[in-house]
Amino acid sequence: MPSSRKREPPLQRHRRQPSHLQAEGRDGAPASAGRLPGRAGVLRLQQALGNAGVARLLAGPGGANVFATLIQRQGPAVEEAPPGAEAALLDADEIADARRYYTSQPWLYTPAIIAQLRGALGLNPEGGVDEALVLAVAEFQATEGAGDPALKIDGKAGPRTLPRIFREGLNVEETGQEFGEEVQTEVIDEWASLETAEARRDRLVELVNERLEAAGVPPVTPAFDPNENNAGSFDFPTWRMLIGRGRLGAESISEADARDIADTVYHEARHTQQWFRMAQLRAGQGLSAAAITAELGIPARIAALARADPLARGSMDAVIAQGWWDSVYGSGSAHREAVLAELDRAATARRNAVAAHEANPTPATEAALERANERFQRAFAAYQNLPEENDAWATGPLAAAGITSGSPPPTPPVLSGEAGEPAGSPPPPGGPAHGKLPEDNLPGGD
Amino acid sequence: MTISSAVEAIQGLRAAVAGAAAGDDEDVRRQCASPAFAECEIARVPNEDAIAHVAVRLAGPLPLSDLEAAFGPARWLPARPEGGGSRSMIFDETLPAEGSAGATLLAEVEQDGSVRRLVVRRDVL
Numbered sequence: 319m320p321s322s323r324k325r326e327p328p329l330q331r332h333r334r335q336p337s338h339l340q341a342e343g344r345d346g347a348p349a350s351a352g353r354l355p356g357r358a359g360v361l362r363l364q365q366a367l368g369n370a371g372v373a374r375l376l377a378g379p380g381g382a383n384v385f386a387t388l389i390q391r392q393g394p395a396v397e398e399a400p401p402g403a404e405a406a407l408l409d410a411d412e413i414a415d416a417r418r419y420y421t422s423q424p425w426l427y428t429p430a431i432i433a434q435l436r437g438a439l440g441l442n443p444e445g446g447v448d449e450a451l452v453l454a455v456a457e458f459q460a461t462e463g464a465g466d467p468a469l470k471i472d473g474k475a476g477p478r479t480l481p482r483i484f485r486e487g488l489n490v491e492e493t494g495q496e497f498g499e500e501v502q503t504e505v506i507d508e509w510a511s512l513e514t515a516e517a518r519r520d521r522l523v524e525l526v527n528e529r530l531e532a533a534g535v536p537p538v539t540p541a542f543d544p545n546e547n548n549a550g551s552f553d554f555p556t557w558r559m560l561i562g563r564g565r566l567g568a569e570s571i572s573e574a575d576a577r578d579i580a581d582t583v584y585h586e587a588r589h590t591q592q593w594f595r596m597a598q599l600r601a602g603q604g605l606s607a608a609a610i611t612a613e614l615g616i617p618a619r620i621a622a623l624a625r626a627d628p629l630a631r632g633s634m635d636a637v638i639a640q641g642w643w644d645s646v647y648g649s650g651s652a653h654r655e656a657v658l659a660e661l662d663r664a665a666t667a668r669r670n671a672v673a674a675h676e677a678n679p680t681p682a683t684e685a686a687l688e689r690a691n692e693r694f695q696r697a698f699a700a701y702q703n704l705p706e707e708n709d710a711w712a713t714g715p716l717a718a719a720g721i722t723s724g725s726p727p728p729t730p731p732v733l734s735g736e737a738g739e740p741a742g743s744p745p746p747p748g749g750p751a752h753g754k755l756p757e758d759n760l761p762g763g764d
Numbered sequence: 765m766t767i768s769s770a771v772e773a774i775q776g777l778r779a780a781v782a783g784a785a786a787g788d789d790e791d792v793r794r795q796c797a798s799p800a801f802a803e804c805e806i807a808r809v810p811n812e813d814a815i816a817h818v819a820v821r822l823a824g825p826l827p828l829s830d831l832e833a834a835f836g837p838a839r840w841l842p843a844r845p846e847g848g849g850s851r852s853m854i855f856d857e858t859l860p861a862e863g864s865a866g867a868t869l870l871a872e873v874e875q876d877g878s879v880r881r882l883v884v885r886r887d888v889l
Contacts, residue, residue: 500874539809541819544881551846555854555870555882556817558807560875589845608862608889615841615854617816618887619809646842658843706845 355669405524408473416452416473426640428632435475438483458483467702467711477641477705482712487533488588489713498720500525501580506571507724515542515566516750522566522579523559526587535594536623549582552589555615559586573724581720585714592642592706597624599639601713604630645705657700664697665692765786770826771834773800774803774882777818778858778867781884787813799823817885825878828853830873850874862889 332590408416420427432451432683433443439454459479462470469479481489488494495586506519512518517632527537538559544549546564552561593616600610601624610621629636644650671690675683702711766823776798780791784818789806792815796804803821832838838856852870860866865888872881 475858539816541805541807546844550846553844555841555852556807556819556885588847606862608859611858611887612859613888615852615870617885618860618889619816622889651842655843710845752815 378379400705407453407460407471411474413449413452416455417447417449418586419474419476420447420451426637430632431637432636433456433481435480455479465712466715467708469708477638478703480634480638480641481709484509485640486635487535487591488529488584489709491716493529493532494584494713494716497525497529497584497722498580501583501721502576502721502723503715506576506721506723506725509571510569512578512727515563518566519561519563522583526583530587530590532588533591535591536620536629538590549579550586552586552593554589554593555617557590557617557620559583559590568726573721576724577718581714581718584717585710588710588713589706592639592709594624595635595639596619596643596646597621597631598627598629599636599643601625601628602636602706642706642709650705653703657697657704661701664694668694694753717743731758767826767830768823769786769799769829771825773798774834774869774884777791777801777867777884781815781818781867781886782860782865784815786884792818809830815884815886819881819883821881822879825874825880828873828877828879831871831879832853832868838871841870852883860887860889864889 400572420432427447429446432447435455436445436451438460439451441450441454445451455475456473459471459473460618463471463479463482471481475483481695485491501522503523505518506523509518512521519542523538530537536557538552539559541558541560542558543562545559548560548561548562549565551560552558561579561583565575571579593614596612597614597616597620600613601607601621605613605625607618607621607625610616610624611618613619615650629639645654660714668687668690671683671687675687701707773795777792777795780795784792792806796806796818800823801820802833805819807816813877828838832852834856835855837879838853838855841852853871853873855869857868857879858866860868863885868885869888870883870885871879872883873879
């Protein structure tokens with residue numbers, strides 16, 4: 319199993335909402351929230367959704383966003399602490415609480431794991447669970463974890479913080495950026511020549527599969543999602559990457575949409591990596607391929623591959639995968655289901671409130687819309703705080719950073735005799751006749 | 765479409781998927797042509813000829829209870845990472861035994877409890 323662990327610098331990130339949660343206008347564009355929240359409300363929204371999400375939420379049907387100047391961050395969320403200022407991050411009670419977090423889970427935070435953690439944070443590996451460890455974790459959370467979504471500063475290297483310290487596979491920054499750059503040159507720049515939504519989808523998935531395979535993760539099968547607007551989702555029971563045809567079928571794609579596609583596909587591929595690591599974790603804990611297939615609901619061939627390459631018990635990879643497994647299949651599963659169900663309900667309530675306010679704007683519908691927005695913000699924050707989502711949301715933007723433009727403008731057909739065409743130029747040998755699009759000029763009889 | 769004809773078509777598709785040799789999906793295609801299925805998509809294992817699964821859209825919705833009567837109890841799988849929309853259930857009794865090949869049945873259950881899409885997954889243990 320290749321393991322290219324390295325620490326990454328903090329990154330500028332943006333957020334998106336899952337496609338099925340985005341408020342849709344009648345024309346398919348993100349709908350207006352109806353009432354624009356005040357400055358404080360915008361900043362709260364921004365904290366919950368990020369600039370991109372807030373822009374979508376606030377944008378009117380025509381895309382105008384009168385609050386654009388308000389949603390720029392008011393300086394960095396967390397400044398790097400000056401030397402000697404670490405103690406201010408946590409008080410004595412919080413430090414004691416964090417130390418108990420480690421010592422109360424000795425099966426997880428073994429001396430070997432603590433030593434690795436200390437070493438990664440620049441401490442003497444032999445110091446054990448002391449105040450210095452807790453403060454170093456807190457400092458990491460405040461600085462390198464200050465991106466989007468931000469890590470809670472509590473000194474506990476749990477299932478959200480550990481994957482950011484010990485980066486591996488798709489959440490290594492260079493891996494994500496290289497993927498984004500290849501999406502730019504091989505999909506976005508070649509948008510017209512790829513011609514069909516299917517060809518674009520297959521090339522995107524081919525590129526992300528190269529990253530998955532390099533991380534020792536089985537590749538996914540590309541498929542269209544019944545939801546045409548879906549920018550991507552990982553379906554673990556069939557090991558497929560589903561993308562909506564509508565996202566890939568237009569004759570051109572904007573830079574913003576290209577970033578969203580690259581971010582989403584990479585985010586979902588990170589889920590693929592998580593699911594395979596969970597399978598490898600259970601293999602390392604002694605489960606058979608049949609038991610892994612049944613427990614996780616994944617294809618038997620994937621379970622067999624995990625069984626052939628289990629995570630070593632007590633390894634850092636196993637500790638990280640345990641955090642995801644606990645959330646999805648273990649003690650956190652009921653909470654996860656409740657969070658996802660509430661997110662769907664809150665999104666539906668918000669869509670209904672938007673529609674009611676647009677149909678008949680009154681102070682009452684305005685107040686209802688504000689309540690619906692606040693409910694959605696809470697639901698979205700809870701969803702993004704699930705360990706596997708926190709990790710994937712921090713990973714997707716690594717790919718978006720490699721996108722630099724939308725697709726080149728489509729070339730209009732040049733008709734014979736029109737201005738701009740050299741007079742008398744012959745058709746290229748074997749090429750399309752003048753005045754014909756290539757697809758209209760294919761050989762074949764009537 | 766009657767319940768019994770739909771169940772019969774699903775049984776036929778399961779048998780074809782379980783017995784399909786790599787590169788030979790003629791029987792699967794024949795089963796896919798059943799009027800019980802409005803759409804049928806055969807997916808292959810990446811970089812291989814082997815069938816990974818067949819995803820079908822039923823010609824009409826089926827109650828989950830009728831499928832459970834035919835294929836045994838269904839169990840919820842965790843929501844997909846993205847959440848939303850339909851949720852998948854797995855019919856545990858269709859999982860193959862250790863050392864054998866089979867066709868595991870999964871259903872996408874809508875919020876009203878009906879089933880419009882099924883996946884027949886080829887599992888070899």
